[in-house]
Amino acid sequence: MNENENIENIIDDKVEELSSDLQVAQKKVKKASYAIKRKASPSRKLTLSKKYFPYDEENNIFEVDLHYESGDDLLDSHLSREHLPYFSHETYEEIDELLDRFPNDTYVNIDFTLKEVGTYTPVELLDAFNDGLEMQHYRGDREDKRRRLRACILVLAGISILIVLAFAKTEGWLGDLNSFHASLWSEVFDIAAWVFIWEAVSTMFLSPSEAKVFVYAFSHKVNQIAFYRESDDAPILIESKESALEQWDEEKMKNKIGKQMLLISGAVLMGLGLYGLFVTVGSRFEQVTNVSASSFATWQIALFKTISIVCCLLQIYVGLTGFAIFATWKKLSRSALYAAIPLATLNCAIVILILVFGLYGFLFHFLASLFALFIYGIGWTLWKLCHRKS
Numbered sequence: 068m069n070e071n072e073n074i075e076n077i078i079d080d081k082v083e084e085l086s087s088d089l090q091v092a093q094k095k096v097k098k099a100s101y102a103i104k105r106k107a108s109p110s111r112k113l114t115l116s117k118k119y120f121p122y123d124e125e126n127n128i129f130e131v132d133l134h135y136e137s138g139d140d141l142l143d144s145h146l147s148r149e150h151l152p153y154f155s156h157e158t159y160e161e162i163d164e165l166l167d168r169f170p171n172d173t174y175v176n177i178d179f180t181l182k183e184v185g186t187y188t189p190v191e192l193l194d195a196f197n198d199g200l201e202m203q204h205y206r207g208d209r210e211d212k213r214r215r216l217r218a219c220i221l222v223l224a225g226i227s228i229l230i231v232l233a234f235a236k237t238e239g240w241l242g243d244l245n246s247f248h249a250s251l252w253s254e255v256f257d258i259a260a261w262v263f264i265w266e267a268v269s270t271m272f273l274s275p276s277e278a279k280v281f282v283y284a285f286s287h288k289v290n291q292i293a294f295y296r297e298s299d300d301a302p303i304l305i306e307s308k309e310s311a312l313e314q315w316d317e318e319k320m321k322n323k324i325g326k327q328m329l330l331i332s333g334a335v336l337m338g339l340g341l342y343g344l345f346v347t348v349g350s351r352f353e354q355v356t357n358v359s360a361s362s363f364a365t366w367q368i369a370l371f372k373t374i375s376i377v378c379c380l381l382q383i384y385v386g387l388t389g390f391a392i393f394a395t396w397k398k399l400s401r402s403a404l405y406a407a408i409p410l411a412t413l414n415c416a417i418v419i420l421i422l423v424f425g426l427y428g429f430l431f432h433f434l435a436s437l438f439a440l441f442i443y444g445i446g447w448t449l450w451k452l453c454h455r456k457s
Contacts, residue, residue: 113170120169128174128290131165133158134297137185138192151191154199163281166288174290182297189294189304196292197311200285204315207279215327216394218271219334225263226338232256234345286312325449326393332443333389339436340382346429347375356429375429378417381410382436389443392450403447411440 116122121130135141142152162177169175179192187195232253235241241249285308292311293302346352352372363371385406391399414437421430 110170113173116169116173126174126290127172128176129169130176130178132178132180133161134180134182136182138179138181138183138187138189138294139185141179141192142187142195151187151195154192154195156199159199159203159281163284166284169288171288173288175288176291176293177289178293178295178302180295180297184296184303192294193292193304193306197306197314200282200311201315203278204282207276207282210276211279212393214270214274214276215330216390218267219330219390221263221267221270223334223337225260225267227341228256228260228263230342230345232260234349237351238349319453321449322453325446325453328442328446329389329450330393332439332446333386333393335386335439336382336389336436336443337386339432339439340379340386343375343379343382343429343432346432347372347379356426371426374413374417378410378413378433378436381406381413385410385440385443389446392447407440407443407447411437411444414440 116129122128123130141155141158143155144152166175235256236244236253241252243249244253289308291305291307293305295302346356353368356371356375385403388399388403388406390396392403414433417433418430418437421427421433
């Protein structure tokens with residue numbers, strides 16, 4: 068009898084175990100089928116867009132119809148010449164907001180439906196639209212350039228404050244580092260430096276140009292522009308996206324890359340120059356560079372310091388010329404090559420002196436300077452190739 072009860076208990080345990088495994092398997096199958104179903108079904112954003120806008124399944128294109136009483140409503144007549152005003156900024160904003168409603172992998176036809184054409188012909192309206200779009204493109208490029216320049220200046224400001232703070236501590240400018248006065252000022256300068264650096268990161272990566280974003284969205288999502296009369300089904304005028312964009316004066320890629328190389332290398336050179344100046348004029352020059360009074364005469368140390376100061380000043384100036392070329396400051400950019408060549412020559416001479424006399428403490432500084440000058444030279448060459456006279 069006991070054996071039968073044991074067998075029944077074992078069977079019950081096995082049944083419960085199998086039942087539990089079966090439930091787990093059913094849950095996994097249910098999850099898998101739900102995931103497959105979700106993949107197979109269209110996205111919710113696409114479904115909502117199809118609910119409110121006509122959709123061409125074959126070509127993956129939405130039709131957006133913008134209704135206006137007259138073609139004059141599309142223009143800002145108070146901003147420009149009476150015979151051909153600017154296209155309305157509010158209309159571009161409306162298009163920008165509409166484009167954001169559709170899935171990224173779809174295209175949009177924008178139709179301007181007019182109750183009456185108004186003072187200006189559809190061709191003139193389309194020209195005004197294209198010109199305004201092109202202006203947005205140039206404005207986006209200009210804002211992007213300003214943003215990069217501002218970010219580099221902010222980084223340099225933050226690093227400069229950190230360099231000053233470091234030397235203030237080592238030189239004893241703050242007094243006793245354990246005192247309340249020194250701790251307070253150290254904290255203030257440290258926070259100020261990192262605020263500048265964070266603002267540079269925010270400017271560069273977290274604050275894109277609105278004009279740039281709109282032009283990018285337009286060039287990637289819009290398929291065509293058309294003008295309609297409210298009373299007619301056939302369009303008055305149609306233009307493809309390619310036709311709208313083909314007239315743009317795009318900056319050559321090598322010119323853009325060259326300017327960015329000049330900006331980055333210029334910022335590095337200025338940072339190295341500021342650091343080198345503080346080391347050279349500070350009391351720890353001998354400790355950092357391994358130039359000791361026991362190994363070198365006073366006049367030799369003075370000569371090393373003079374050469375270092377001249378080189379650092381040249382680094383700062385060449386860095387400024389890199390900024391000038393990027394920002395199109397013509398007066399300063401003209402002297403770029405005349406300053407870079409002496410700096411490269413002096414840098415090479417200093418590296419040789421460092422290797423000959425074994426002054427390895429400053430070796431990395433001038434090797435980094437040579438590398439930055441190499442990038443500067445490539446950037447300057449690319450920029451000059453785009454601006455040489457034919």
